[in-house]
Amino acid sequence: MNEFHRPDGRLHVESVSLERIAADVGTPFYCYSTAMLESRYRALEEALAGLPATICFAVKANGNIAVVGTLARLGAGADVVSAGELTRALVAGIPASRIVFSGVGKTDDEMAAALDAGVMQINVESEVELEALSRVAEARGVTAPAAVRVNPDVDARTHEKITTGRRENKFGIDWGRVPGVFAAAAALPAVALTGVAVHIGSQLTDLEPFRHAFRRIRGLVTDLRAQGHRIDSVDVGGGLGIDYGDPADGGNGPPSAADYADVVRQEAGGLDCRLLLEPGRYLAGNAGVLITRVVYVKEGETRRFLIVDAAMNDLLRPALYGAYHGIEPVGDIAGGDVGEYDVVGPVCETGDTFATRRPLPRVEPGALLCVHAAGAYGAVMASTYNARPLVPEVLVKGDAYAVVRRRVAVEEELALESFPDWLAAPGAEKKVS
Numbered sequence: 001m002n003e004f005h006r007p008d009g010r011l012h013v014e015s016v017s018l019e020r021i022a023a024d025v026g027t028p029f030y031c032y033s034t035a036m037l038e039s040r041y042r043a044l045e046e047a048l049a050g051l052p053a054t055i056c057f058a059v060k061a062n063g064n065i066a067v068v069g070t071l072a073r074l075g076a077g078a079d080v081v082s083a084g085e086l087t088r089a090l091v092a093g094i095p096a097s098r099i100v101f102s103g104v105g106k107t108d109d110e111m112a113a114a115l116d117a118g119v120m121q122i123n124v125e126s127e128v129e130l131e132a133l134s135r136v137a138e139a140r141g142v143t144a145p146a147a148v149r150v151n152p153d154v155d156a157r158t159h160e161k162i163t164t165g166r167r168e169n170k171f172g173i174d175w176g177r178v179p180g181v182f183a184a185a186a187a188l189p190a191v192a193l194t195g196v197a198v199h200i201g202s203q204l205t206d207l208e209p210f211r212h213a214f215r216r217i218r219g220l221v222t223d224l225r226a227q228g229h230r231i232d233s234v235d236v237g238g239g240l241g242i243d244y245g246d247p248a249d250g251g252n253g254p255p256s257a258a259d260y261a262d263v264v265r266q267e268a269g270g271l272d273c274r275l276l277l278e279p280g281r282y283l284a285g286n287a288g289v290l291i292t293r294v295v296y297v298k299e300g301e302t303r304r305f306l307i308v309d310a311a312m313n314d315l316l317r318p319a320l321y322g323a324y325h326g327i328e329p330v331g332d333i334a335g336g337d338v339g340e341y342d343v344v345g346p347v348c349e350t351g352d353t354f355a356t357r358r359p360l361p362r363v364e365p366g367a368l369l370c371v372h373a374a375g376a377y378g379a380v381m382a383s384t385y386n387a388r389p390l391v392p393e394v395l396v397k398g399d400a401y402a403v404v405r406r407r408v409a410v411e412e413e414l415a416l417e418s419f420p421d422w423l424a425a426p427g428a429e430k431k432v433s
C-alpha cells in the first residue's frame with residue numbers, strides 16, 4: 001500500500017496535499033504517513049503470527065515522539081541505544097517492560113537510567129560492560145535483566161558503514177567466546193543473563209545473512225542450555241531493507257515481511273524463547289518523505305543543477321553512504337518533458353548532493369520536490385551545519401495533519417550560546433561605553 005499518490009495529478013500523503021502542507025509550514029520539512037507506519041507494523045505482526053514475538057521499534061531510525069507514539073498505540077516495544085532515546089520511548093507511551101536497551105558504549109548513568117525505568121532487557125556487548133552492569137545494578141539493589149549481543153561473524157552484504165556482524169566490527173561478543181561469558185556471568189552478583197541477541201547490519205536486501213546469523217544463534221542457545229544456562233529470550237535485531245527506488249537494485253526489491261518472518265520462524269521459532277525483533281528502517285523508512293523547494297535552476301558547463309533549499313544537514317544519507325533516494329516533483333508532472341539534473345543543496349560541500357544525473361520532469365524555480373524513503377535515518381541524523389536550523393516534521397493521518405516538531409528559529413539556537421566573562425557581548429559593550 002502506497003500512501004504517496006496523485007489523486008488530482010499532485011502528490012498527496014494519504015488525503016492531504018503536500019502543496020498545502022508546504023504552504024502552511026514552509027520548506028524544507030519531513031512528512032510522515034500514519035497509515036504507512038501502521039501498515040508496515042501490521043504486516044510484520046501478521047507475518048509473525050503464532051510466534052511469541054515482540055516488535056521493538058529501533059528508535060534511532062526515527063525518534064519523533066509522535067512517530068514512536070503511533071507505533072506504541074499498535075503495541076510496539078522499543079529498542080533504544082541511549083538515555084535520550086529511552087526518555088523518548090517512555091514519553092511516547094512505550095511501557096518499560098517492552099523496551100530493550102542496546103548499544104556498544106553504555107555509560108554507568110545510562111545503565112542506571114535503564115534499571116530505574118525497569119526496562120525488559122539490557123543487551124551487553126562486552127565482558128567489561130557486563131561487569132559494569134552488575135556493579136551498577138548491585139549499587140541499586142536490583143538484578144539487571146541482560147542478554148549478550150553475539151557477533152556471529154556473518155557478512156550482511158550491505159554498505160560497509162552499516163554492516164555490524166563481522167568479527168572486525170566493534171559490535172557484540174565473538175560467538176566463540178559467548179559460553180565463557182555466560183559462565184563468568186554466573187559469578188556476578190546482580191545480573192540475570194538469560195538472553196542472546198544479534199544484529200548484523202542495516203538495509204539487508206538478502207535473507208541469507210539473516211539465516212546464517214540466526215542459525216548460529218540457535219546453535220548457541222542449544223549449547224548454552226546444555227551447559228546449564230537458562231535462556232529465555234532471543235533478540236534477532238533489525239536490519240530488514242526497504243525499497244529506495246534505486247534502478248541499480250535491479251528492481252528485485254527487498255524481501256517481504258512474510259519472507260523475513262519465515263526465516264525467523266524456521267531458525268529461531270522452535271526454541272521455546274520469547275523472540276524480540278528490532279526493526280527501524282523497515283517500519284519508518286518508506287513512511288516518510290522530505291519536501292524541498294527548488295531555489296535555482298543553474299546551467300553548469302556540463303550539468304544542469306537543481307539547487308534546493310534542503311541540504312546534507314537535513315538528510316545526510318546521500319552524503320554519508322552515497323545513498324539513492326527516489327525524487328519526484330510534487331506538482332502535476334503529466335505530459336512534461338524530462339531533463340537530467342543534479343539535485344544539490346546550498347551547503348559548501350561537494351557531498352551536498354541528493355542525486356547525480358537524475359532524469360526528472362523539467363521543473364522551474366519554486367517547484368516542490370519530494371525526496372522519498374526519508375522516514376528512517378532522516379530527521380534523526382540532521383544537524384545544524386551552516387547554521388541551518390532543524391526542519392519541521394509533520395505527521396499525516398487521513399485528511400488531518402499536525403506539525404509534530406516545529407521549525408526552530410536561529411534565535412532559539414543562539415539562545416543556547418553565551419559569551420564567556422572575558423569576552424564582552426558586543427551589544428553589552430556598547431551600552432557600557
Ligand SMILES: *Cc1c(COP(=O)(O)O)cnc(C)c1O
Binds near residue numbers: 102
Ligand atoms: C540500528 C539498529 C537496529 C535497527 O536497524 P534497522 O536496519 O533500522 O532495522 C536494531 N538493533 C540494533 C542493535 C541497532 O543498532
